[in-house]
Amino acid sequence: MTATQLFNLDGKVALVTGASGGLGARFAEVLAANGASVVLVARRAERLTALQTQIAKSGGKAISVSADVRDRHAMAGAFDAAEKAFGTVTVLVNNAGVAHAGRAVELAEEEWRRILSTDLDAVFFWAQEAARRMLAAKSGGSIVNIASVLGFGVDKGVIAYATSKAGVIQLTKALALELAFKGIRVNAIAPGWIVTEMNRDYLASERGTAIKRDIPVGRFGEERDLDGPLLLLASDAGRFVTGATIVADGGQMIALRG
Numbered sequence: 001m002t003a004t005q006l007f008n009l010d011g012k013v014a015l016v017t018g019a020s021g022g023l024g025a026r027f028a029e030v031l032a033a034n035g036a037s038v039v040l041v042a043r044r045a046e047r048l049t050a051l052q053t054q055i056a057k058s059g060g061k062a063i064s065v066s067a068d069v070r071d072r073h074a075m076a077g078a079f080d081a082a083e084k085a086f087g088t089v090t091v092l093v094n095n096a097g098v099a100h101a102g103r104a105v106e107l108a109e110e111e112w113r114r115i116l117s118t119d120l121d122a123v124f125f126w127a128q129e130a131a132r133r134m135l136a137a138k139s140g141g142s143i144v145n146i147a148s149v150l151g152f153g154v155d156k157g158v159i160a161y162a163t164s165k166a167g168v169i170q171l172t173k174a175l176a177l178e179l180a181f182k183g184i185r186v187n188a189i190a191p192g193w194i195v196t197e198m199n200r201d202y203l204a205s206e207r208g209t210a211i212k213r214d215i216p217v218g219r220f221g222e223e224r225d226l227d228g229p230l231l232l233l234a235s236d237a238g239r240f241v242t243g244a245t246i247v248a249d250g251g252q253m254i255a256l257r258g
Contacts, residue, residue, distance in 0.1 A: 007231045010035035013086040014234065015078065017069050017126060018096030020047035022196040023146070026223040027093050027230055032060030034231060037086040040064040041078050042096065061086070069096045069122040079129055090141035091234045092130040094123045094168075097146065104159045112160050119164035124171055131175070131184055140183030144233045145172050147190040149249045165190075169245050176243030185242040187233045192249025194221040216251030 014031045018024035020042035032038045032055045040048045040062055048064035055062040063085045067074035082089050097119045100111060127143050134141040150158060151165035169188055176186040193211060195203055202208055203220055212220060229246045232238045247253055 006237045007235045012036040013089050014091035015039040015089045016093040017041045020044040024095040030227050038062040039082040088137040088139045092143045094145045101157045115160035120167045143186045145188040147188045149192045173243045188245040189229045190247045192252045
């Protein structure tokens, strides 16, 4: 079997949350390039439309649905739109997320709720909805949750984000245990520092230079560095992998753990 055959996604229907930019847009492009029909979900409709057009120009298939991942009604609508256009979603990439910065003692309750509701609650509810529909269709499938190395270790100023990502890792294992016998695999990817449009200026600063010195491979990650883990978990190449969290951080956690 060739690598192309092994990672082929023909016939798969993939839904990607947070697809309007950064890693989400990259995930959508990679899935479409490897044969999946892709449903793009995010709040920024104009960006989704642009990405949909770009995927179509490259020969892929995609639709876009504007939705806030915290809105359960919009969530159901996104899955309905996917089924109308392509059929049952068989690959869910739970990518949407928000971050914050600030001392724990100064963190407002509203900010804590905003982070947890987006980065943890929504991950569960979208995975739950995807699983329910996969079970009803008897299709099986793959759920890929985007966690973070901060789910394993913490840093100052990101208590809500780190807590939510730790929850995503545990959630992934719990869902995998319940759904494995039904043919639904649930895994996670935990990136380290990946350069995106959101953090590019910060990582180019003096603080970014200091962070980079602690990464054994000597550089920050690029968006393409997550292509392999994503395709492994989304395709039949990973058909015996469930409940796993793949860490992609250039060895940063090794250095931290010693």
